[in-house]
């Protein structure tokens with residue numbers, strides 16, 4: 217199990233400052249969402265954690281060890297499913313694990329079943345719907361051996377109905393496996409529904425605007441989305457985003 | 462497989478129609494056989510001359526196969542080296558393109574002057590014509606690796622080796638195969654051209670002999686067998702490709 221600490225992280229591209237002094241943490245087994253407008257630097261943050269970019273300032277720690285510039289310290293689900301077209305679904309979902317050693321095929325099969333993908337285990341990604349691809353990409357991340365799961369807007373490309381299904385499915389799977397999750401989204405509702413903590417970024421450059429900690433009980437039923445309490449939270453967050461600093 | 466039979470149906474019909482027109486034209490216009498023999502005459506000659514022709518056929522086949530295998534291996538090797546060292550690649554790539562502007566027909570006699578009439582200059586010609594399409598196709602295939610998948614591999618902490626074997630190579634495979642297919646037909650051409658220059662066996666030699674004695678029907682026999690040989694090569698490679706390239710049809714189309 218691992219916890220992630222982001223310490224005063226700054227990053228510029230040329231003269232353009234994208235991230236400015238970002239600090240927050242993800243505790244063991246916690247689900248933290250990053251909520252920010254498009255172009256605010258959310259994916260850039262993931263690229264820093266993933267070691268593809270080096271920060272200008274600041275530090276990234278996992279279990280108190282700096283992982284700056286080190287790749288493969290987190291399991292990752294990109295903004296697009298990024299499945300390998302020449303691999304069957306089964307081969308695709310074990311890829312993350314394969315890169316780090318020997319994949320656990322029994323576990324993979326069990327996960328496929330949970331995702332309702334058993335029938336397409338031997339099919340190629342081109343035969344899957346968008347939602348199925350996202351599920352496959354999520355399982356691939358889940359089967360990777362790292363304890364920190366970073367999900368970059370996994371459901372933003374899906375329609376409303378599929379998205380709700382996927383959110384529920386993700387919650388149920390996550391509640392079983394309980395990895396630490398860092399989740400990027402630009403949907404307030406999604407962030408509220410899924411997370412323990414919500415970090416709100418503003419843009420140009422991204423700074424932390426506010427952190428919310430809605431303590432909804434788990435497991436969370438879909439009805440939660442319509443409770444007064446939930447809507448009140450939604451309003452609060454919305455107003456925070458709207459106010460200028 | 463069912464689909465490919467359907468697909469080859471139209472060209473098949475087209476060829477039949479062409480042959481019929483050809484046959485009728487030679488008969489109605491009374492074209493002399495030394496100028497343009499009728500298809501029926503050519504097919505008759507194909508059967509009657511097969512016992513003497515077959516040694517030429519197999520000699521050319523053997524030459525083409527050897528040259529093809531060496532040329533393809535050499536091409537793949539060079540492409541991999543160039544891919545691994547982008548600096549060298551930038552230097553060599555334009556030279557490679559330029560080298561293709563040297564017509565083989567011109568180069569071949571030079572090779573004979575330098576290396577004599579043995580098998581070596583012949584193989585060399587075939588290697589030359591084969592290896593270029595392979596190098597270019599492989600390099601382009603490797604360069605066109607999907608950025609999206611590359612991003613995933615890097616974030617997931619894949620090593621250079623893993624990126625190559627699990628992403629770049631499989632991604633380039635269909636491009637490599639299109640290079641191999643071109644090389645296969647070129648290798649047969651290369652073999653025939655190299656035999657024109659001097660050989661004691663082979664379809665190239667057969668053609669030159671037939672031509673100098675105005676046996677145009679025999680020239681056509683050689684042409685038909687050359688085409689059949691190309692087709693054979695092509696089919697074998699298609700079958701191998703079918704086995705190796707999986708599920709990419711749609712996927713790779715997205716990146717091209």
Ligand SMILES: Nc1ncnc2c1ncn2[C@@H]1O[C@H](COP(=O)(O)OP(=O)(O)OP(=O)(O)O)[C@@H](O)[C@H]1O
Nearest residue numbers: 229234252253254255256257258259260261295402
């Ligand atoms: N490699 C790069 N080089 C230069 N600029 C970059 C690079 N990567 C990102 N940027 C810039 O950084 C800013 C933040 O980009 P980023 O992709 O992190 O946004 P995002 O919050 O993930 O947006 P979205 O919600 O649309 O995915 C953008 O203005 C982008 O142009």
Ligand SMILES: [Mg+2]
Nearest residue numbers: 258259295368
């Ligand atoms: Mg992004």
